[in-house]
Amino acid sequence: MTNPQRGSVEFRAVRKNYGAFTAIPQLDLSIQPGQLVTLLGPSGCGKTTTLRMLAGLETPTEGQILIGGQDVTRLPANRRDVTMVFQSYALFPHMTVFDNIAYGLESGGLKKAEARHLADKGLDLVGLGGLGDRLPSELSGGQQQRVAVARALVLEPQVLLLDEPLSNLDARLRRRVRTEIRELQQRLGFTAVYVTHDQDEALAVSDRIVVMKDGMIAQDGTPRELYETPASEFIADFIGEANVIDCEVLGVTDGQAMIRAGGSEFQLPARDAPAGPAKLAVRPGAFRVARDGDGLEGTVATAAYLGDHIEYEIDSSAGRLFVMDDTSSVAIDPGTPIRLQFRGVGVALIA
Structure with missing residues (x-):
């Protein structure tokens, strides 16, 4: 057998x-x-x-x-x-x-x-x-x-x-x-x-x-x-690249946390996080780069055209962030004020 x-x-x-x-x-x-x-x-x-x-x-x-x-x-x-x-x-x-x-x-x-x-x-x-x-x-x-x-x-x-x-x-x-x-x-x-x-x-x-x-x-x-959904800052940084930024958990309902970060409010799986200060792991491709609207305020520090996407370094109140934009073929010039909005996928609360 x-x-x-x-x-x-x-x-x-x-x-x-x-x-x-x-x-x-x-x-x-x-x-x-x-x-x-x-x-x-x-x-x-x-x-x-x-x-x-x-x-x-x-x-x-x-x-x-x-x-x-x-x-x-x-x-x-x-x-x-x-x-x-x-x-x-x-x-x-x-x-x-x-x-x-x-x-x-x-x-x-x-x-x-x-x-x-x-x-x-x-x-x-x-x-x-x-x-x-x-x-x-x-x-x-x-x-x-x-x-x-x-x-x-x-x-x-x-x-x-x-x-x-x-x-x-x-x-x-x-x-x-x-x-x-x-x-x-x-x-x-x-x-x-x-x-x-x-x-x-x-x-x-x-x-x-x-x-x-x-x-x-x-x-x-x-x-x-x-x-x-990395479990910690170590995992977020080791598996691919991730930006770690401060946020606030406004409240938790049925396992979903209401998050405020960079002028935006959105929901994420709570992962046992209590209300109060917390951190987000945000993948470089999880940001949407916008010229106006809500989101995290920032200024383009560097921009590099890499064929199928553009890589930015953005100076923001959360520090310098690494961002990949695959939705545009034209880079935004350094020094330009922008807003970073969260796409949802690739954003996770971490311990």
């Missing part, structure tokens, strides 16, 4: 100390089968330590780690039914692409003929059929990354771990390969845990994003939830 929990991951009250230093104070996290979950955060936040504990390369000081419902906390890496795609690809340079993929299968005791058959399927899976006789040095960076993914997938792990898998690629290739990884994951439905410090990458590939700070989960949600 198929294990209904196959591919699930659970951290239960996991703690990790390095001597007197506590890298992970307490981690409770559940990942459902078939999800791609990204661990995101700045350097030193604990995301790589978390991935290494899941892989069996680090042992928790306290707590439990379960994969597919089985407690693997004390199991070595080779008995965890997970595979990892490393930042460096870790391909054998003297082996052909085909042999790189077949190596893990043959080392695991599979007969050569069956290993070759699965390696062929792996190459086709990642769109590299016909390139099996090449050496890694004869492939592009993106193709090498796909070989690394194929080598991991042919082992049919419960969970695929990806540690900064695109950091060695240039920006254009990074966009393409992240799309390929996401399409492959959705098509095959495998569980993946993906570590990155790149916010755009996380937004593009993830079912869920777990943002970490100081070894703890700062917020866990879908890309849209984290972008549109």
